[in-house]
Amino acid sequence: MYKKESLAKLKKMDSLAPQVMKAFWAFDRVAVAEGAIPVKYKELIAVAVALTTQCPYCIDIHSGNARKAGATEAELAEAAMVAAALRAGSAVTHATHALSHD
Numbered sequence: 001m002y003k004k005e006s007l008a009k010l011k012k013m014d015s016l017a018p019q020v021m022k023a024f025w026a027f028d029r030v031a032v033a034e035g036a037i038p039v040k041y042k043e044l045i046a047v048a049v050a051l052t053t054q055c056p057y058c059i060d061i062h063s064g065n066a067r068k069a070g071a072t073e074a075e076l077a078e079a080a081m082v083a084a085a086l087r088a089g090s091a092v093t094h095a096t097h098a099l100s101h102d
Helices: 004-016 018-031 039-053 056-068 073-098
Strands: none
Touching: 004 018, 004 056, 018 039, 039 073, 056 073
16 A cells, blocks of 8 residues: 555645645645754654654655754654654553543
């Protein structure tokens, strides 16, 4: 299902919904641009989010962008562990809904 070649279909999306896609691309660029949070940190955040949403395209793109922004393998590994901790924490806290109401 996930093939990098599928990303070429984004051009089709651009033509099918031009106004929305133009707004999306502008938002996407600004969201990871230098600001109060440096680009490297934004890309590490993006990697962690991509791992939690399990998007292979985003994992690939943002881990590459993080490296370009100066992130080390150790920083990428720590970002992954933060993502893992949040996913585990979510399972633990959601487990409270499975317990009886006593």
